[in-house]
Amino acid sequence: MSAAFRGQRVPRRAVLGALAAGAVGCAGRTLEYTMHSVYDDPNAPKGLPFRTGQILLSEAPGPYGILFTLAPDRFFRFTHSALIVSDEHGEPFVHDMSAEFKPTLATAPAGSLFGGIRRMPLADYVALHLYIEVFEPPPNVDRDKVAAKVRELMGEHVGFDSAWDFYDHRAMFCSEFVVTALAAGGAPIPPLVPLTHNPSLRRVLTWFGVTAVESLPAAALPRERRVAAFSIWPVRAMAESYLEAKRELYRRFTDDQNIGNLLELERYEVALRPPVAEFLERAPRLYEGASTLPPEEEIRGRVRALADAIFGAFPEPAPRAPG
Amino acid sequence: MTSPVRCSLLAAALFMTGCIKVPTAVKASFCAQPAPKNHFGSGAAAGSCCTAAPHVVRFGSYTGECRR
Structure with missing residues (x-):
């Protein structure tokens, strides 16, 4: 795209x-x-x-x-x-x-x-x-x-x-x-x-x-x-962790969010806001030296924990009640 | 008759007057929201956003500087 x-x-x-x-x-x-x-x-x-x-x-x-x-x-x-x-x-x-x-x-x-x-x-x-x-x-x-x-x-x-x-x-x-x-x-x-x-x-x-x-x-x-x-990154788990970090950014970017919460016009240039840059930089390092590819759910859980630590907690929205 | 050099200078000058404007609504979109509404942190960087937003933008390899 x-x-x-x-x-x-x-x-x-x-x-x-x-x-x-x-x-x-x-x-x-x-x-x-x-x-x-x-x-x-x-x-x-x-x-x-x-x-x-x-x-x-x-x-x-x-x-x-x-x-x-x-x-x-x-x-x-x-x-x-x-x-x-x-x-x-x-x-x-x-x-x-x-x-x-x-x-x-x-x-x-x-x-x-x-x-x-x-x-x-x-x-x-x-x-x-x-x-x-x-x-x-x-x-x-x-x-x-x-x-x-x-x-x-x-x-x-x-x-x-x-x-x-x-x-x-x-x-x-x-x-x-x-x-x-x-x-x-x-x-x-x-x-x-x-x-x-x-x-x-x-x-x-x-x-x-x-x-x-x-x-x-x-x-x-x-x-x-x-x-x-x-x-x-030297192992695939680190790359998967980066992609999970993107997924977490997506999950948090609900319809009430400004794109400016993630990106800024820094003088004349579009840039990542520092907490977002830090998150994307640290997420792959969660799996530095990993010898195997962990299950997707495990990577997702650790990446979400990292996001909570950097951005603050953001729980999964409760499912709507039927009817 | 205009020399090739002058033509080049004229073209360069015309290019330099190129100006990408950032509409107010777009500037506002680049504002960070305050906590707790901001799902990406405290919004502490909010002060650096739209009030000082330029009329000129560098986007990727492009830099446009408004001379008007």
Whole structure:
């Protein structure tokens, strides 16, 4: 749903530089990863596990991942999606719809937002993110047709759709691009998801140019088994804890909340408020050194306890009485 | 006749006059609410929000500065 906004404030080079490199090799070629490979599909065929048609769901650092997490009317773990199309040598390239801001005479952000289909090596794409999961597409998808559709859209120079309008394909947002390409290969188109009713967030989204009332969150894409996962954290439990932290932010962001409770206009920049930044930074550390992936409920419980400690208690609302 | 250099300068000047305005309602949305209404802490940072909100915004890699 989101654009992959460039120019994040997180010092990624410093973070990534401290991480050990993993490697995936195939037929004499090596892809160097500056992030940790935290999941390898045990059922994957031997050789390079990446191929055309695979879906990437990802989370980038910074405030926009949180902003877009809050946008749908139910929680989704990821805010950005992309597609792998291998080149003639079998090298996997990631294709996604991204955008950046350029100075113009526009008085609203959408008027200065420009983008289109971006193509980059998988390793480069991975390094832009906090966490990425790679999935196989739905069964029986014709991968050649997917690749052909991606090339067709690139040839048409389809631009980025800041309005998140799924019905107008002259411009596309990230998951619209992915689902359109997959549909060319025979994959089903998932139902759209209504956007938030939170008045504060609606105002901000409208200012950013989002006029749709329903859209297609990245994590709503149809997909099959997980092939791989890459994380800036050394174990997958830490990444899962980060995603649970996002879920907890979503749970607390009820319709009476201001988006300003989480984000601020800090001089000229949208930023996470310090308690929210602290929460997102500490949540993964709950599982530092974890040798196994704990049950989801356990991670959720510990993340909620951390949120209670930082933000104050926020119990689950009591279920409504019948009748 | 305008030289290419002057054209570039003119274009740059025009770009610099680009100004993203933050509507009042959007500024208000970026205000933190006070406790206990705020589910994300005490709202202690509320003072840093909308009253001093700029008419100019940096959003991602974009910085727009209003010269008017």
